[in-house]
Amino acid sequence: MNNFTRDVLELTEGKSGKKTVFQPRINWWHRVLKQTGKLPEKYRDMDFLDICRDLNISLRTYEYFNGCLDRNVYSSKIKYFRKITESVNRRDYFERWETPVGEIVRERSYTLNGNHIRKFPVSTPDDLKVLEYIFRATSLAWDQQLYDKNLKAVSDLGPPTIYFGRINIMTLFVDWMGFEAAVFAQYDYPEAIRNFVDAYNEYDDKAMTLIAECPVRIINYGDNIDANMASPQILEEFILPRYEERYKILKPAGKFIHSHWDGSIKNILHLAKQAHVDGFEAFTPFPQGDVTVEEIKEAIGDDIFLLDMLPMLAFMPDYDKEELCDLTHKIIELFSPKLILGVSDCISPNCDIERIRFVSDIVAKVNEENAKKKKEDTSCCLESATSTFHEFNFNHFNQSQGRK
Numbered sequence: 511m512n513n514f515t516r517d518v519l520e521l522t523e524g525k526s527g528k529k530t531v532f533q534p535r536i537n538w539w540h541r542v543l544k545q546t547g548k549l550p551e552k553y554r555d556m557d558f559l560d561i562c563r564d565l566n567i568s569l570r571t572y573e574y575f576n577g578c579l580d581r582n583v584y585s586s587k588i589k590y591f592r593k594i595t596e597s598v599n600r601r602d603y604f605e606r607w608e609t610p611v612g613e614i615v616r617e618r619s620y621t622l623n624g625n626h627i628r629k630f631p632v633s634t635p636d637d638l639k640v641l642e643y644i645f646r647a648t649s650l651a652w653d654q655q656l657y658d659k660n661l662k663a664v665s666d667l668g669p670p671t672i673y674f675g676r677i678n679i680m681t682l683f684v685d686w687m688g689f690e691a692a693v694f695a696q697y698d699y700p701e702a703i704r705n706f707v708d709a710y711n712e713y714d715d716k717a718m719t720l721i722a723e724c725p726v727r728i729i730n731y732g733d734n735i736d737a738n739m740a741s742p743q744i745l746e747e748f749i750l751p752r753y754e755e756r757y758k759i760l761k762p763a764g765k766f767i768h769s770h771w772d773g774s775i776k777n778i779l780h781l782a783k784q785a786h787v788d789g790f791e792a793f794t795p796f797p798q799g800d801v802t803v804e805e806i807k808e809a810i811g812d813d814i815f816l817l818d819m820l821p822m823l824a825f826m827p828d829y830d831k832e833e834l835c836d837l838t839h840k841i842i843e844l845f846s847p848k849l850i851l852g853v854s855d856c857i858s859p860n861c862d863i864e865r866i867r868f869v870s871d872i873v874a875k876v877n878e879e880n881a882k883k884k885k886e887d888t889s890c891c892l893e894s895a896t897s898t899f900h901e902f903n904f905n906h907f908n909q910s911q912g913r914k
Contacts, residue, residue, distance in 0.1 A: 513666045514568035521850060522728060522766040522788070522815070528880040530846050532873045533568035533668065533817070534866055535856040536561075542622045542859040550863065562667055565863070566870045569667040570817075570852070574660040575726055576672050578653045581717070585647040607631070609647070612640040616686075623859075632687040635702040638695075641686055642709040650720050657725065673730035673770070674717060678710040679748040680733050680740065689739055711752060718756050722763035729765050730791060731756075736773035745781055757786035768817060772855050776800045779809040789815025789848070792855035798823045799854070803837075807844050816845050818852035820869065825853065825861040834865065838872050 518533070520526040540558055543549045553561050562569050584590055589608040594601060601620045607613060614631035632641055661670060676684055682703075683689045696703050721729060733740075733749070740749060753769070760767055769785060771778075772792035779801060782790065790810075795803045798821035810816070819841045824834045841851065851873060857866065 511666075512566065512568075515664075515666050515669045518568060518850060519669050519727070521847060524847075526847055527884065528847055529877055530842050530849060530851055530873050531568050532566075532851045532870050533570050534820075534853040534869075535570055536565075536567075536863070536866065537573060537856065539857040539859050539861060539863065545622055548859075553863075559664065559667060565866050566874065567866060568850075569664060571660075571664050571668045571671045572673055572730070574664050575657065575670045578657045578660070578726075579672060579674075579717075579721070579724070580651040580653065581648075581675065583649045583651050584644075585649075588644060588647055605631075607640065607644055609640055609643045611643050612636055614640045627685075627688070630686060630688045630691065632682070633691060635699045638699075638702040638706050642706045645706075645709040645713040648713060650717050652720060652724050654725075669728060670726040671728040671730065672721070672726050673732035674721065676733050677714070677731065677749055677752055678707045679744060680735070681710065682706065683739055684734070707748060711755070714752065714756070715759070718759040722759050722765065727764065727766055729760060729767050731767070731769040731787070733770055734773075735769065735771040735778070736775070737777040738774050740778065742778055742781060745778060750781065750784055750786070754786045766815075768815065770855070772799070774800045776805075779806070782810055782814065787814075789817060791817040793819060794821055794854040795819065797821060803841055803844060812848065815848045815850075817850045818854040819845065819849070820851065820853050822853050822856065822858055822861065825857060825865045827862045831865070831868070834869070835872060838869050839876075842873075842876055 514531055514533070517526060517529060517531050521529070521531060537558075540549070540561065553564075556564070559569070582590075587610055591606045591608070593604040595604070596602075599621055603616075603618045603620070605616045605618070607615075614637050615629065616627060616631040617629035618625060618627050632638055657670070664670075675681060679692070682692045687695065692703075731753070735745075735749070757767065766789075767787045768789035768791050769787050770791045771782075772794045775793060793799070793801075793806055793816060795801055795806065803819070806816075806819075820834075820838065823829055824837060838851070842849065851869075857863070
């Protein structure tokens, strides 16, 4: 029986030797097929964690530990209102924040396949002032009771892991303003953008300080960095300086830090070594992304850890299975032991779940071969040492007897 919790922690601490852990995220696949009644028959009555055990895969435990960090503890001067309307396969959220400097409203829709914002809350400099006020007046809290409960639930499937939401400019792009509007705003009212970023960074300091004190060791930055949105200029001006400040808070606390970069990364890959992180999650090679595994290896060298790397498209039913096998071996050979193998970035409901088992079996065989080789190498070393020891004793005895 694998103890993936131990194995992943040893990997991130550099103590695992050549062992590989396979940790694909199958949550979305499971959620959609379960709610639509399309799960494979053998899994219909199985608990999600038992499905992971059946596939012999580790679990990236975001969904179990993200909720331990309450990111939105508002001051008494902020009034937050939320209304949820449900219909068939859809849930609509209406949110309103009222503050002493004004109010903003967001409308968001959720379906089985994702979510989108129908109305962004920020579109003017005055709206930015409201958002700035909200971040300055928001604190965070840690739920240790929930942590203890979920720690028992996930057991040996994987260590506690959380991701913290998008950083300053990225949260403005994706969560509050929309990409196009936020790009124009940087030119139309740069001071208001800078004031918001400063307010966010103050909030981020509070968040990182609390995360540094929490018992979770593996921390992800859930920024979904893509070069189409986060250009080199955006990275260098807003994101990388903040990553450096985070590193100063988290690293002395012994945290293992990785950031989520996926999609198009070719034009920003040269900045990876400047990111002040231990590793990256979800780098996406061909045929789904815009880089080869060799280009990734050349850019990051031997010092940076990677999580995932197998493109989701390789798990579609019509993708050549031999190519998936070859790619799996290539990634392990190039990046192990600085690797937690997974899927970039998760398994689609249209994927063939048995391909997860297929890769899991490959990983198990590779680990078995490496363990056997290590045992043989150790045995050879012991035999060599024993032979040297006996030869030394024999020579020493002869010399003591005056023999040559």
